[in-house]
Amino acid sequence: MAVNVASEWLNSCSGCEIAILNLGETLLDLLPKINFVHIPVLMDHKHLGQLGDKQHIDIPKATVGLVSGGIRNEEHLEVAMEMRKKCDIVIALGTCATHGGIPALINSVTNEELFDRYYATESTDSGAQVPTKGISPLLDRCYALDEHIKVDIYLPGCPPHPDQIATAILALLNGETPELPFKSVCDTCPTKRMGKGAVKGIKRAVECPEFDPDKPIDEMRCLLEQGYLCMGPVTRAGCAGTNGEAPRCISARVPCRGCYGPVQQKGNQLLDMLNALASNGIDLSQLPDRDSLLRFSGAHNRLVVKQGKKTRR
Amino acid sequence: MGKTINIQPLSRIEGHASIEIKLDDQGNVADAITHFNSIRGFEKFVEGKPAEEVTRIVTRICGICPWHHHMSSVKAVDACFDAEVAPAGHLLRECMQNMAHINDKILHFYFLAAPDFVMGPDADYSVRNVMGIANAAPDLARQVIRMRQKSQMMMEKFAGKVIHPIAGVPGGFSKPMNESQRQEMVEDSKELLEFAKFSIKHAKEEIFPKYLDLVTTLGTITTGFIGTVDKDGSLNFYDGKIRLMRPDGSFDDFEDTDYLDYISERTLDVSYGKYPYAKSWNEGFSMDLDAPKGIYRSNCLARINCCDQIPTPLAQKELEEFRKSFGKPAQHTLLYHWARLIELVYSCEKTLELLNNPAITGKETRCTVTPKAGRGVGHVEAPRGTLIHDYTTDENGCIKTANLIVGTTHNLAPISMSVKQAANMLIKNGQVDETILNKVEMAVRAYDP
Numbered sequence: 001m002a003v004n005v006a007s008e009w010l011n012s013c014s015g016c017e018i019a020i021l022n023l024g025e026t027l028l029d030l031l032p033k034i035n036f037v038h039i040p041v042l043m044d045h046k047h048l049g050q051l052g053d054k055q056h057i058d059i060p061k062a063t064v065g066l067v068s069g070g071i072r073n074e075e076h077l078e079v080a081m082e083m084r085k086k087c088d089i090v091i092a093l094g095t096c097a098t099h100g101g102i103p104a105l106i107n108s109v110t111n112e113e114l115f116d117r118y119y120a121t122e123s124t125d126s127g128a129q130v131p132t133k134g135i136s137p138l139l140d141r142c143y144a145l146d147e148h149i150k151v152d153i154y155l156p157g158c159p160p161h162p163d164q165i166a167t168a169i170l171a172l173l174n175g176e177t178p179e180l181p182f183k184s185v186c187d188t189c190p191t192k193r194m195g196k197g198a199v200k201g202i203k204r205a206v207e208c209p210e211f212d213p214d215k216p217i218d219e220m221r222c223l224l225e226q227g228y229l230c231m232g233p234v235t236r237a238g239c240a241g242t243n244g245e246a247p248r249c250i251s252a253r254v255p256c257r258g259c260y261g262p263v264q265q266k267g268n269q270l271l272d273m274l275n276a277l278a279s280n281g282i283d284l285s286q287l288p289d290r291d292s293l294l295r296f297s298g299a300h301n302r303l304v305v306k307q308g309k310k311t312r313r
Numbered sequence: 314m315g316k317t318i319n320i321q322p323l324s325r326i327e328g329h330a331s332i333e334i335k336l337d338d339q340g341n342v343a344d345a346i347t348h349f350n351s352i353r354g355f356e357k358f359v360e361g362k363p364a365e366e367v368t369r370i371v372t373r374i375c376g377i378c379p380w381h382h383h384m385s386s387v388k389a390v391d392a393c394f395d396a397e398v399a400p401a402g403h404l405l406r407e408c409m410q411n412m413a414h415i416n417d418k419i420l421h422f423y424f425l426a427a428p429d430f431v432m433g434p435d436a437d438y439s440v441r442n443v444m445g446i447a448n449a450a451p452d453l454a455r456q457v458i459r460m461r462q463k464s465q466m467m468m469e470k471f472a473g474k475v476i477h478p479i480a481g482v483p484g485g486f487s488k489p490m491n492e493s494q495r496q497e498m499v500e501d502s503k504e505l506l507e508f509a510k511f512s513i514k515h516a517k518e519e520i521f522p523k524y525l526d527l528v529t530t531l532g533t534i535t536t537g538f539i540g541t542v543d544k545d546g547s548l549n550f551y552d553g554k555i556r557l558m559r560p561d562g563s564f565d566d567f568e569d570t571d572y573l574d575y576i577s578e579r580t581l582d583v584s585y586g587k588y589p590y591a592k593s594w595n596e597g598f599s600m601d602l603d604a605p606k607g608i609y610r611s612n613c614l615a616r617i618n619c620c621d622q623i624p625t626p627l628a629q630k631e632l633e634e635f636r637k638s639f640g641k642p643a644q645h646t647l648l649y650h651w652a653r654l655i656e657l658v659y660s661c662e663k664t665l666e667l668l669n670n671p672a673i674t675g676k677e678t679r680c681t682v683t684p685k686a687g688r689g690v691g692h693v694e695a696p697r698g699t700l701i702h703d704y705t706t707d708e709n710g711c712i713k714t715a716n717l718i719v720g721t722t723h724n725l726a727p728i729s730m731s732v733k734q735a736a737n738m739l740i741k742n743g744q745v746d747e748t749i750l751n752k753v754e755m756a757v758r759a760y761d762p
Contacts, residue, residue, distance in 0.1 A: 040325075044325065044438035106353065214491065
């Protein structure tokens with residue numbers, strides 16, 4: 001018998017939904033086992049009924065609820081709470097849902113500062129006002145899903161690799177809890193490591209790393225040891241899928257930026273990375289921007305408005 | 314005032330929007346407002362970030378067209394840093410830029426729009442979707458899903474990440490393409506071109522004729538258009554001048570660095586989204602259906618209208634047939650779907666042309682660049698329209714200000730107008746049902762916010 005699934009996207013870019021589609025024919029084989037009751041990206045079920053006459057958001061009951069994106073406005077919050085109410089198992093899909101993701105970078109400024117810039121860019125007509133009619137008011141910041149509702153399964157990744165999405169769905173279809181690895185990107189990276197102490201400073205990513213494009217990735221020296229800021233030590237593995245391939249940014253010969261979030265759900269990529277650099281004797285004063293170490297995990301009050309700035313509203 | 318109907322959320326689109334239709338006491342449309350409900354603040358939170366990192370951040374503006382944000386961004390950073398770009402790096406970027414259009418057009422046509430045409434606009438919502446197509450036409454569905462995945466995976470295999478890419482770098486591309494990778498991609502691209510040819514033939518024979526009345530009426534408005542052209546006026550997705558066309562077909566071509574002379578953005582109190590308009594026409598901004606002012610459209614129909622010709626043979630043949638039937642500029646909103654398939658053929662042909670250029674396997678793909686203070690505007694054609702990233706950097710090469718106009722944004726005013734036109738046309742004397750409301754949404758799906 002098919003399992004009922006409801007899906008929603010909140011403060012997100014739809015990359016997680018594209019990752020689901022990237023399952024390709026695997027998805028087609030899964031479809032007979034899944035009965036989508038609500039999924040706005042693919043299906044026309046409406047929050048307020050097909051004739052738009054209901055007063056409150058209504059999502060059908062489902063066994064599994066897939067939610068991508070963080071919570072940024074009142075509508076996101078209402079939808080997230082309705083999903084929790086109607087779904088037996090809620091999966092936080094993608095790093096925006098599990099840790100805030102890139103949109104949580106906004107957490108280091110106030111809404112007022114955001115509006116001050118957004119409504120006064122070089123191409124915006126003067127006198128622009130913050131809109132108020134028929135749109136959902138912003139919350140004070142961008143929240144990960146579990147800051148407002150209970151999450152049963154965390155599936156980070158920006159986006160999660162299709163292999164992991166398939167693994168999780170298949171486990172649930174079999175009545176099992178999906179088991180995801182808790183390794184770091186470094187644990188799965190095949191590049192050559194020669195040892196500590198080779199690097200004293202951090203290079204900007206405008207310089208070319210050393211590698212021979214005709215040789216396999218395991219013959220390239222670790223990018224961190226080459227002096228590039230690579231977030232591999234403090235980032236959860238998984239971006240390469242389940243076939244044992246190299247982490248995907250590394251395979252394109254660029255350093256990891258941490259898109260799977262911390263290795264442990266409650267870890268802190270900023271503190272962990274600073275520790276990793278310091279323990280290697282690397283001069284931390286050369287980092288051009290420390291907040292970037294939290295670029296995928298700025299929810300959970302990790303990124304906060306700096307002292308002296310306007311307060312959040 | 315009579316009742317209000319809320320279509321929430323708009324579905325089978327990329328993004329977050331809703332429609333509010335207000336009926337008068339007679340049950341006719343008093344107003345129809347489209348609310349665009351997303352604000353994330355990229356223009357604010359990239360401030361202070363090293364510019365070369367921003368090329369890896371702005372991809373999250375859209376998970377469907379991340380390559381195009383990536384490409385606009387690296388071009389803008391090149392300009393900020395006065396970077397020389399390695400020739401093979403340019404070719405690889407252009408190749409990825411065109412390849413990324415293939416996936417998007419398959420997705421948009423088959424997954425988001427086709428259920429209205431294959432299952433019918435009046436089919437129940439529970440089957441009017443790609444799952445319904447999978448049951449009703451399993452062979453077609455399997456082929457579509459296979460082709461969409463192929464177009465994604467050929468990019469991922471070479472460039473590391475396909476959703477939220479990282480391989481474009483200031484000064485070029487992060488790694489070269491070797492000969493065996495090139496050959497494999499040529500074979501995949503040939504298969505995709507055959508699928509593109511099938512798709513447009515299938516649509517012209519089985520879909521568009523059946524819905525011609527709808528195609529020539531639903532959501533139709535009269536506007537200008539925007540798109541990028543080569544120096545000879547040919548369609549180009551990667552580089553060239555921006556052409557801003559008036560509703561009568563006359564136009565101005567300008568460099569992207571001059572965009573502020575031609576485009577302004579208006580704000581409304583019903584939407585977080587801003588509404589670009591043609592400032593250079595000196596007529597202001599109005600979404601009045603009978604007397605629009607400054608309104609132009611982006612995305613595939615706009616590009617097909619703006620260009621003098623398409624520089625690849627099969628797509629050019631399709632363009633000629635299209636223009637013979639609908640003129641230049643063509644205004645009917647649902648023709649976006651037809652134009653999308655012409656562009657699907659073009660993007661496959663162009664990808665093959667680039668892959669067959671021997672210089673694409675050049676070993677030097679990136680120049681080392683030095684962060685510095687500057688200003689840079691980068692633009693490409695994203696699937697949903699002309700995409701502009703404009704950055705200024707400080708002496709450390711960190712972003713001081715960013716101004717972004719994304720493809721869909723150009724279409725926010727036209728979408729709102731098409732929705733209103735469709736609602737006016739379809740809702741009379743309080744008669745409204747699910748089919749009618751779905752047809753109103755079809756006017757949005759032609760553009761896709």
